[in-house]
Amino acid sequence: MRIIAIANQKGGVAKTTTCINLGASLAYHARKVLIIDMDPQAHSTLGLGFEPDEFDRTILNVLEPPRSPYRLELKEVIIPTRTPNLYLAPANIDLAGAEYRLIDKLGREDFLNSGIQRANLSFDYILIDCPPSLGILTVNALKACREVIITIQPHYFAMRGIEEFMETIGLMKENLKHDLEVYVLITIADVRTNLYREVVEEIKKYFGDHLFETVIHRNISLAEATSHGVPVMEYEPSSSGAQCYLNLAKEVIKLEEEKPGKRLLRKN
Ligand SMILES: Nc1ncnc2c1ncn2[C@@H]1O[C@H](COP(=O)(O)OP(=O)(O)OP(=O)(O)O)[C@@H](O)[C@H]1O
Ligand SMILES: [Mg+2]
Numbered sequence: 001m002r003i004i005a006i007a008n009q010k011g012g013v014a015k016t017t018t019c020i021n022l023g024a025s026l027a028y029h030a031r032k033v034l035i036i037d038m039d040p041q042a043h044s045t046l047g048l049g050f051e052p053d054e055f056d057r058t059i060l061n062v063l064e065p066p067r068s069p070y071r072l073e074l075k076e077v078i079i080p081t082r083t084p085n086l087y088l089a090p091a092n093i094d095l096a097g098a099e100y101r102l103i104d105k106l107g108r109e110d111f112l113n114s115g116i117q118r119a120n121l122s123f124d125y126i127l128i129d130c131p132p133s134l135g136i137l138t139v140n141a142l143k144a145c146r147e148v149i150i151t152i153q154p155h156y157f158a159m160r161g162i163e164e165f166m167e168t169i170g171l172m173k174e175n176l177k178h179d180l181e182v183y184v185l186i187t188i189a190d191v192r193t194n195l196y197r198e199v200v201e202e203i204k205k206y207f208g209d210h211l212f213e214t215v216i217h218r219n220i221s222l223a224e225a226t227s228h229g230v231p232v233m234e235y236e237p238s239s240s241g242a243q244c245y246l247n248l249a250k251e252v253i254k255l256e257e258e259k260p261g262k263r264l265l266r267k268n
Helices: 015-028 043-047 093-102 110-118 136-143 162-177 194-210 221-225 240-259
Strands: 002-005 033-037 085-090 123-127 147-154 181-189 211-217
Touching: 002 015, 002 136, 015 033, 015 085, 015 123, 015 147, 015 181, 015 221, 015 240, 033 162, 043 136, 043 221, 085 110, 093 136, 093 221, 110 136, 136 162, 194 211, 211 240, 221 240
Parallel strands: 002 123, 002 147, 033 085, 033 123, 147 181, 181 211
Antiparallel strands: none
């Protein structure tokens, strides 16, 4: 089972779009996939066609400390989506309270990880949609993973904040003895512009072969699909957005053959 967080503390860089559509693409390639929504905005939950407020069992229940009366096991909150092979652990706005509730708890970085470990799940992939912050929810997501995909939208300040993100990953390695393989995905790209070429050069210099060859082009079908509550492969299968994410899934699947740890970033 591969567990991958989709993260960047910057907002609006297609974390959720990637989670939903990479998840659906992996499912399309016959993998059994779980998406865990770790964002109080609940955009993955919404984007898969669900109304967050209607859930009384969410990922928040899994993050509850051991003796909490609200605690549930992950299996009790997972639901199937309309896409075969694609499942969801939903969130709603109540998750916003977790930042405060967990902050003084012993082992606060580990609640999601231990929830996943306890559950003994039979998925090929778990993708975790992170909120746009480096708070306790993102740290929980990163601690539960061996791999993280950072989504970057190419514009002038794209690399700003990435150093801070990498610092967090470095701190997790140092303080929590938790090592992560880092991959970078370029999203919402206008590939014909000079700006695109410049920014991609910069990203390549920093991340080398950690950068996915697949680039997610700007494509309106992706935005439309999410607002209709379905993955783009169902909304507009012939769109470039669908093709981009299906290609990304192939690249991600190819990494299954790679020796774990081969691409651990040595920069930290
Ligand atoms: N390739 C794309 N082409 C066009 N629009 C896109 C593309 N990818 C994402 N979008 C749109 O950009 C906006 C931001 O995307 P998304 O919600 O996935 O980002 P996010 O990083 O999850 O945001 P947040 O930080 O708020 O969680 C959305 O309106 C989405 O529909
Ligand atoms: Mg999001």
